[in-house]
Amino acid sequence: MPELPEVETIVRDLNKKILNKKIKNVEVRLEKIVKSPVDDFIKIMKNNSFSEIRRRAKLLIFKLSKGDKYLLIHLKMTGQLIYKDKNNIVAGGHGQKNDVNDLPNKYSHVIFHLEDKADLFFNDLRQFGLVKIVDQEGLDTYLSNFGIEPLEKEFSLKAFKELFKNTRCPGGKKTNIKAFLLDQKFVVGIGNIYADETLFESKISPNRRLNTLTDEEIKKLHKVIISILDKAVKARGTTFNNYVDADGNKGGFIKYLKVYQKEGKKCTRCKDVEIKKIKVAGRGTRYCEKCQK
């Protein structure tokens, strides 16, 4: 799915486009995507509007103007949100073929019909994504499972170090660093791309166990997580294929990628060995054997 920088970009762009626009109707083309009773979902959305759009981890949170409720959208692996009106096409998410120019398409599972002939499409090839409505309590419950926001002040070095502790074992957590970075209970917003890029920049092997990291390495990792995500947000994320963002621009981070999808290419740092691809934590993982220890 889009990771923190991509979701952040979508949130910023949608805030400019759909805030307080009347939702005239909602079309549910694939019921299982909507995790609330569909009748209720449509009833609540109809004639409502979004008063605020924000992000927590990789979750989009739309506050509804009426009824003290929230619309939650998670894009998971292949979800997209595409806004379209007579002047603009604004898309965010993992690109698929023929998506933006041909709407709705077979992957358009939920469509929000807005005033002024504008539409917001929720597309998802693999159908892992979700759309649901929650009240304040439901939102709080959902959010309580998330860890630290890496671009907020709460992500201090001290708070980061706390995450390495293990209540059962004084030596600390033993899981590998890649699984740790991907786990949203600890630090949120990092997915497969930024996990690999962060570890490369930190010179840490994805297979390293947490309890073997030195203080120096933890400090470096903390700094790199912030700098990479910050750089990616500024670049409007990483994109492939025909992804375009809210103003039709491609994400700019792709040019900064050092290891993701670079397997078989010479490492840009040591200029000596090729980037390898292995499996760690069940996910394809790229790294440089020589640079990352």
Next chain:
DNA sequence: ATTTATGTTTACAG
């Protein structure tokens, strides 16, 4: 209870 590892969802591309 808490940590850690693995399986499942899913449709398409190559």
Next chain:
DNA sequence: CCTGTAAACATAAA
């Protein structure tokens, strides 16, 4: 035919 995939839950085992 086979494999793999921008994610995260559920479940199991330690």
